[in-house]
Amino acid sequence: MREKRKGEKQRKKENNTEKIFFExxxxxxxxxxxxxxxxxxxxxxxxxxxxxxxKVEQEIEKLTQETVQGNIPFVESFIRRVFILGKxxxxxxxxxxxxxxxxxxLVDFIQKHAGNCAIATGNLECWSHKLLKKIGCESYCSDAxxxxxxxxxxTKILRKEQVVEQYQKEGYTVVFIGDGNNDLEAMRVADIAIxxxxxxxxxxxxxxxxxxxxxxxxALCRQLNQLL
Ligand SMILES: [Mg+2]
Numbered sequence: 001m002r003e004k005r006k007g008e009k010q011r012k013k014e015n016n017t018e019k020i021f022f023e024x025x026x027x028x029x030x031x032x033x034x035x036x037x038x039x040x041x042x043x044x045x046x047x048x049x050x051x052x053x054x055k056v057e058q059e060i061e062k063l064t065q066e067t068v069q070g071n072i073p074f075v076e077s078f079i080r081r082v083f084i085l086g087k088x089x090x091x092x093x094x095x096x097x098x099x100x101x102x103x104x105x106l107v108d109f110i111q112k113h114a115g116n117c118a119i120a121t122g123n124l125e126c127w128s129h130k131l132l133k134k135i136g137c138e139s140y141c142s143d144a145x146x147x148x149x150x151x152x153x154x155t156k157i158l159r160k161e162q163v164v165e166q167y168q169k170e171g172y173t174v175v176f177i178g179d180g181n182n183d184l185e186a187m188r189v190a191d192i193a194i195x196x197x198x199x200x201x202x203x204x205x206x207x208x209x210x211x212x213x214x215x216x217x218x219a220l221c222r223q224l225n226q227l228l
Contacts, residue, residue, distance in 0.1 A: 032167045033113075033224060034160070034186070036178035037121035037128070039199035041110070041135060043101045046123065047081065053096050054088050070181040070205045078122055078157055082144065086151035090126050097123075098130035103198065103217045109224055111136045116228070118167075120160040122182055124151065160186035175227055177220070181205045192227065196220060 038045050051060035060081070067077040085093070110117045117137040121128060125141035132139040140163045143156040164174045164186050176183065176190035181203040187193035188209045195202040195210040198217060207213070214220045 030170075030172045031116055031175065031228065032172040033110075033117045033175045033177060033227075034163060034167070034190070035110070035117065035119050036160070036176075036180065036183050036186075037119050037123065037132075039179045040177055040196055041102060041106055041119065042131075043103050043199055045199065046097055046100050046128075046131075049100060050085060050088070050093055050096060050127075054085075054093075056084055059084050067182070068180055068200070068203055070203055074122065074182040075157055078142070079154065082124070082151060082154055085127075086144075089149050090146050090151060091149055093127045094130045097127055098134060100131055102135070105217050105221050107135055109221050113228065114138075118163065120158060120163045120176075120186065122158050122160075126151065161189045164189045175224075177224075178206065179203065184209070194220070194223065 035041050038047070045064065047060055047064055048057070051057045063072070063077055063080055063084075066072045067074065114137040119132060119135060119137060119139040121139065121141050123141055124144050126144060126146050128139075128141055132141070140158055140160075142154070142158045144151045145153040145155060160176070160183060164176055167174050168191070173192070174190045175192040175194060176186045177194045177196060178187055179196050179199065179202045184203070184206050187195070187206055192212075193206070193210050194212045194214060195206050197213070197215045198220070202210075202213070212223055214223060
């Protein structure tokens, strides 16, 4: 029997129905770029921004540093963060986050290739939806119940690796781009992991599983275009 060639149509008997499938080669693969939000697509961290505006800076700064360094597990950090920030008016937080500074060339890439891009952020949807709409690709967030304009209950903490796995099951080659300890699992599961050190140095924990380490927006856009 001759070897099957890449890109060749194959026929396969399955459950008594004959399926035609196409074995994808490098030119026909489906690729999905999944981006962390904070410090990866935004050029400033959103949490300190909220903290400054609502004067809970010290509590949040301490928590952010510990989390970025990997000293506090992400889930614990997240719950503590929501406890501190949940009291703030949700609409005001969303309006503030809409003004977060972004990497313009990267956002341009995302908008040009929106079908190939997604954002995975641990931040709550009710805080981030305006900012995410501005970026303009599909997104995955954590969820909470909001009552009287305040967060009253966490209902989902996003596990970014599950977003990666979902796309892989759909046949995508997944590239994950992140900078923090909370991106570690997603980057480990992804087919290609890109660590960025554009806003701050990438968390040390992600370096061993990183395929590319990138320190500028231009270099990142160049790399993404090469992977397309
Ligand atoms: Mg980040």
